[in-house]
Amino acid sequence: MSPDAGPTAVPGDPGDPGDPAPPEPILTLARSARRVTVLTGAGMSAESGVATFRDPLTGLWARFDPTDLATPQAWRADPGLVNAWYLWRVALVRRAQPHAGHQALAVWAARPGVDLRLVTQNVDDLHERAGSVVLAHLHGSLFAWRCDHCERPVPPPDPPTDAGERQRIDPTPCEHCRDGRRRPGVVWFGEPLPRTAFDDAVRACLEAELVLVVGTSGLVHPAASLPRLAAESGVPVVEIDPHPTALAATADHIWRAPAGTALPALVEALGPIESADLPR
Ligand SMILES: NC(=O)c1ccc[n+]([C@@H]2O[C@H](COP(=O)([O-])OP(=O)(O)OC[C@H]3O[C@@H](n4cnc5c(N)ncnc54)[C@H](O)[C@@H]3O)[C@@H](O)[C@H]2O)c1
């Protein structure tokens, strides 16, 4: 089966590739779970026009490997290049809009009796703009900058209007200390995850009755270890992703579909809120 053939569910229910309805085993789990933890990755934002790292980036930035830019070494070696790249991403995310999948998660979280906890690897704010509360931004945020010297929070610099075309933009000095420069509040490769966010995410995975993983390749650790942690403690794990990922061995059910189609279909299929089972 080609990954682009449409929504499918494996193993268990092969599903109908032309049918956007949720596979039955996934719907049954979603209906019965009161505590749902959703772990999202870059694929969640792809249909909003925010490219994943492993999609080819178009234009100027296609010449750079994003994973080379997202490191403390890159910041030290060429801060103007890294700053320009992040300002370009800030501008891109500001122009992007949440899609129906982001909105569906906010609707699901509002259902009576449902405790939906959202854990994201994304550094954008599309979940929040769709009305969700994010429990943990595991990799920080494009909108929470700090000083690279004194570590104090600083306002995010405003991207210049030509941020997309300029390859180097000198970082803005820190407003608190003499030696610092404003850096994006994202977790770069080689840096530790924010402690509280990761602890909250672990707890949310262990306490869940369903862990739903959406749009992550499962390659970036330690975030990628969360679904396995849930599975090892007996929590059912469902994956939604149009392409095969490293989670194949961990997930109990896999729905090969894009987030913007699958999540609205799933939440719609839960039925009207009046008919939802209330807490026992
Ligand atoms: N929007 C963002 O904030 C953003 C964007 C790019 C990268 N990142 C960062 O890069 C790292 C990359 O790891 P990752 O696993 O999140 O992303 P990844 O790029 O490694 O993997 C993306 C996954 O999304 C899937 N995907 C593509 N289109 C999809 C769609 N429409 N619906 C559902 N899934 C889809 C792909 O098949 C792939 O498995 C993370 O640390 C993340 O913080 C963030």
Ligand SMILES: [Zn+2]
């Ligand atoms: Zn400072």
